[in-house]
Amino acid sequence: MSWDPSALPDAHGRTVVVTGANAGVGYWTSEQLARAGAHVVLACRDPERAEAALSAIRRRVPRASVEAMPLDVTDRRSIDATADALLGRGRVDALVLNAGIVHPPGERQTDAYGNELVLSTNILGHFRLVARTLPALVAATDARVVTLGSLASRLGRLRLDDLQLESGYTSWRAYAGSKIAAQVFGFELDRRLRAAGSSVQSVVVHPGYSTSGRTPGIRGVNHPSRLKRFADNLQAAWTQGKDSGAHAPVRAVLDPAVSGGDYLGPAGWTKGPPIHTPATRASRSPRLGAALWPLLEDAAAQPFPLP
Numbered sequence: 457m458s459w460d461p462s463a464l465p466d467a468h469g470r471t472v473v474v475t476g477a478n479a480g481v482g483y484w485t486s487e488q489l490a491r492a493g494a495h496v497v498l499a500c501r502d503p504e505r506a507e508a509a510l511s512a513i514r515r516r517v518p519r520a521s522v523e524a525m526p527l528d529v530t531d532r533r534s535i536d537a538t539a540d541a542l543l544g545r546g547r548v549d550a551l552v553l554n555a556g557i558v559h560p561p562g563e564r565q566t567d568a569y570g571n572e573l574v575l576s577t578n579i580l581g582h583f584r585l586v587a588r589t590l591p592a593l594v595a596a597t598d599a600r601v602v603t604l605g606s607l608a609s610r611l612g613r614l615r616l617d618d619l620q621l622e623s624g625y626t627s628w629r630a631y632a633g634s635k636i637a638a639q640v641f642g643f644e645l646d647r648r649l650r651a652a653g654s655s656v657q658s659v660v661v662h663p664g665y666s667t668s669g670r671t672p673g674i675r676g677v678n679h680p681s682r683l684k685r686f687a688d689n690l691q692a693a694w695t696q697g698k699d700s701g702a703h704a705p706v707r708a709v710l711d712p713a714v715s716g717g718d719y720l721g722p723a724g725w726t727k728g729p730p731i732h733t734p735a736t737r738a739s740r741s742p743r744l745g746a747a748l749w750p751l752l753e754d755a756a757a758q759p760f761p762l763p
């Protein structure tokens with residue numbers, strides 16, 4: 457099935473939460489969903505950056521229905537407060553798990569609970585958020601959890617025996633490992649939701665190779681230097697803007713033909729319109745999914761309410 461990112465179906469009446477929505481792929485996902493008529497909750501850790509993103513969407517999409525909600529995905533109290541606020545709404549139609557560290561620190565760092573920071577940001581916080589928000593998703597018809605994976609899942613390896621990279625940390629291992637874990641989580645969540653007969657669907661997407669230097673400038677949201685624009689444009693043959701990177705998560709939220717367990721990414725691997733694309737065997741492995749799940753429950757200190 458083809459999909460035209462410039463002709464989105466009407467999304468009025470649907471509430472979508474996007475984590476890390478003040479910049480990059482998360483911002484554009486929010487803007488595009490708001491343009492389609494969805495009510496978009498921008499879940500961001502910095503109030504000023506969230507406000508800048510809200511103002512930008514309202515400027516660019518006159519009748520946009522948007523709000524900001526504080527969320528730091530490395531802070532359990534913040535995650536729990538967000539989940540409680542969403543449960544209070546009664547119903548959430550989609551949760552886009554986008555927040556992430558894409559340029560990990562050179563040296564291993566940890567969050568307040570001792571978890572490696574990239575793992576914590578890119579998967580553990582989202583695991584806890586989904587677990588706690590599940591009743592609000594179940595209350596919607598055709599709700600979706602959309603997990604941002606990465607092409608890095610093709611190049612790295614998930615070390616179950618050292619998920620926290622206590623030995624041999626490198627920024628690349630941290631990033632690739634966290635994104636493989638995110639994809640394994642997304643597909644395992646799909647299996648568990650199906651087994652429970654749930655109407656909630658778990659979809660995994662990746663935005664190809666999307667850079668800020670190839671993305672429209674927006675005050676308070678994206679202002680790359682001229683040097684960055686020049687350098688990123690040199691890679692134009694295989695990169696796209698983050699506005700285009702958002703097309704896969706937006707399709708995952710809105711396309712009625714997408715279903716749980718699907719994997720979407722750009723047609724040209726690193727760039728192009730979003731299509732169904734093959735995920736790695738490891739990402740889809742039920743054995744890996746079953747082994748990772750309790751490790752995530754343990755590290756996130758969060759039992760997941762699905763067997």
Ligand SMILES: NC(=O)c1ccc[n+]([C@@H]2O[C@H](COP(=O)([O-])OP(=O)(O)OC[C@H]3O[C@@H](n4cnc5c(N)ncnc54)[C@H](OP(=O)(O)O)[C@@H]3O)[C@@H](O)[C@H]2O)c1
Pocket residue numbers: 475476477478479480481482499500501502505527528529530553554555556557558577604605606607635662663664665666667698701
């Ligand atoms: N761009 C690509 O080519 C690419 C490729 C594959 C996968 N992805 C995935 O796509 C997602 C977005 O990437 P991007 O390129 O748009 O990155 P980005 O421009 O760096 O944006 C990352 C967003 O995540 C937020 N964030 C970081 N740590 C957070 C925390 N602890 N709590 C809440 N929010 C936090 C950031 O907020 P602050 O502004 O406050 O830092 C920002 O809004 C990531 O999951 C990434 O792994 C991107």
